[in-house]
Amino acid sequence: MDGHWNAFRAGNEINDAGRSLDANHMRPQEFHMKTAFTLAALTLAAASLPAFAKGVVINQAITEAEVLAAQQGWCKALVDISTTGTKSGQSAAKALAERVIDAAYGYQMGGVLFKPTLTVNPQTFRTTRAGALAYFVGGDPAFPKDTGFALKGWTKCEVDNAAVFIAGDSATTMGKVNITGKDGKITTVDKTWKFVKDDAGKLRIVVHHSSLEYAGQ
Amino acid sequence: MDGHWNAFRAGNEINDAGRSLDANHMRPQEFHMKTAFTLAALTLAAASLPAFAKGVVINQAITEAEVLAAQQGWCKALVDISTTGTKSGQSAAKALAERVIDAAYGYQMGGVLFKPTLTVNPQTFRTTRAGALAYFVGGDPAFPKDTGFALKGWTKCEVDNAAVFIAGDSATTMGKVNITGKDGKITTVDKTWKFVKDDAGKLRIVVHHSSLEYAGQ
Amino acid sequence: MDGHWNAFRAGNEINDAGRSLDANHMRPQEFHMKTAFTLAALTLAAASLPAFAKGVVINQAITEAEVLAAQQGWCKALVDISTTGTKSGQSAAKALAERVIDAAYGYQMGGVLFKPTLTVNPQTFRTTRAGALAYFVGGDPAFPKDTGFALKGWTKCEVDNAAVFIAGDSATTMGKVNITGKDGKITTVDKTWKFVKDDAGKLRIVVHHSSLEYAGQ
Amino acid sequence: MDGHWNAFRAGNEINDAGRSLDANHMRPQEFHMKTAFTLAALTLAAASLPAFAKGVVINQAITEAEVLAAQQGWCKALVDISTTGTKSGQSAAKALAERVIDAAYGYQMGGVLFKPTLTVNPQTFRTTRAGALAYFVGGDPAFPKDTGFALKGWTKCEVDNAAVFIAGDSATTMGKVNITGKDGKITTVDKTWKFVKDDAGKLRIVVHHSSLEYAGQ
16 A cells, blocks of 8 residues: 555665675564564556656766766876876976866865875875975975875876765775886785865865875784 | 877866856856967867776766756645545645655755745744744644645646756756646746755755746736 | 673663653564673773774764754855845845855755755655755746745744654655744745755755644544 | 654754864954955854744754763773673674674664774774674684784773764764773774764764874884
8 A cells, every 4th residue: 555655765776786795684674674564566567667767867976977977087197197207397296286186176165184104293184276286296394294196106006995975065085006117026005085066076185094004914 | 299188177077067057258267278378189089088996886976867866856745645635634744754754854964054945034034943843734733823735735747947056966956847636727936955865875955046926927 | 791782782871761652572682682682781881982983083973063054054044045035136136046056055066856855746855956955936937837936025933843863874754944034924844855965064954844734633 | 732842952052162273363254254255244143042942842962962972982892892801702793792882883874984993904894793702802813913902801991082073964073092901001092983873872883993103203
């Protein structure tokens, strides 16, 4: 009689698959259905639903493709800044890095929580644009230990996601990023990025935690 | 040189289409690109991107299909409560209405802003579960003017969306809802619903404004 | 022993009280606590917590004061456009209305779901900036039935909220808005607004449903 | 009758102050007002605004106090599991760790992106509850390199935030966490946490990236 309320469940197969992170535990939804009332029948088969709403559709949800593109954009920018530094010098690399930071991070939106891979105390965290720029290309007396991470001659950068979590209006990724130096040696970092969509529809990084792999044991 | 930063733009064709609400006005993104710096080239063609991230993908974004299903669920529930009332009486209809409210609205999540179609002062708004229940099935002395909107013998309910706005983790719809009475007469209301996803992945109504069409002029 | 986990609960006792909308149903949290483990004691008294985090604090949550100010800004704009129309004519009123729409609505952010009070079929809904402008000041042949709602000589506008729901990064209000005409007569409408914060930190209207009170019964 | 809804208010004065990230840079909103158009007069002085909305107020925004309490809850739980392990053995510590994970993390809400401090390939990331439990207390043959981070006899845990970013309905923190071992030696880690509020109003960790400080240069 009221089985149609099942239609309120997330109908998306991808969503549901993603939720079943741990098959050994009952999902909260299953609990709900058993304790509240048993849905007699699923009368709204997905096939009978209209594919699209009539009228205007505005969809600001972040897609997986957008997240992957943003990650690759970051990687390519790192190599580009490196290449520019090698070919045209620190000043040109700095100019490019400024454009990259302004286009890809959210400093102008409110702030960024940025823990770069190689920073040390007392300037581990870079919550300002100036701190991010200094990390990438150095040359800022306010950040005396920064030598320019993006000027190390990187030739390649690849993302290997362990997980992508799209919360709807933000997305967080966690995984390995492998960057290849000029000598061909690969450095692997553990990296977390949180992206949000700005008013123009562009993804921007608002959280960035990068760390060398734990060497130990 | 830095054209790849274009990758940070929303790559989703559907999103972009949805954003072009008014073709006569320049989109903010275009404005941004012209004032900030011109992206030389789009070097990351969508076709070159991996289709999916490796690893776990958790996607809590609300989909258009979920929204449409939730709307149809509401419509079907209205007719079901009406049918139950006619066949089995107010008490059975009330029991069903309680299950519907608990399954489809967000009263237990924090609260609901509900302006039903036919309520009058001083009880126009129904921010409590009791107020919603009284509106649907009447019989509550605390809401003496309620005679039970869902008990009017409705036989059909159809949604005609003017717009669906998915903000990522919430979705709002606005449009006409046409409900057919037992005499075959159709009543059309203007309706706004806001849905959010609960922890179990189900859409729930947290805002509901319904009004008769303006007769006037 | 592990009573401190209680600290993960919203520390606000008031919230919890407010959440008990339906005493007849077990709250999800109670369920959790009973099945998972009983919290022995609350060892982290609120008084022992540091008042502020050290370091940078970025808080983009919408405040109640911001919501109230945005509502009053809308009211004042309506009266201002009316006054401008009376004193300086439709053209001046239109110019002001354009600035108001661009400053207070979210058309440039993605779109707006707008159901004005007095619109009729087939142009009930105004999802474009042009449609909103036509409603407020008329004079657009594409919207032939619009005579200019804001040109009716309104002298006063007051908001009487039934409810304000702050979801964190958006806020929805529902209530009465009383507007006084040049003859001193008050028109009351039922109004729902959803506000979001743009990248510059300003609230903008993205949903607006307005309707005359139900006359009936 | 339902005035208790006022209980949902959370009047946080701190919000606005938190926006002044960098006093040396003009805030975006000021910029906007200067470039867009000057409002003829700012007649709505803050002092003239009503302090509170009439009617129901539901406020789900995360507060800074909630974030700090959740962080301290995590710290205290780590010490408690350690103490339990020392006094009562691994089995008791494991039982407590399970309750802690279920109460403080979001595995049952959809998933968690967790990069613990000391994990190594190929099990660096722990997106499942089982992986988190193995990290904290070891003893799981599926995670053979885990010896139980929480069983190392920690006696103290303190959070030193570099930044707290409240996005409204989520909050991310980044900073140092100092944990003291049984020998009195302090280990400092760089830690990022993202919290969301569940349907019951409790904060839960959905992102957790922890790393040893960069030793080098």
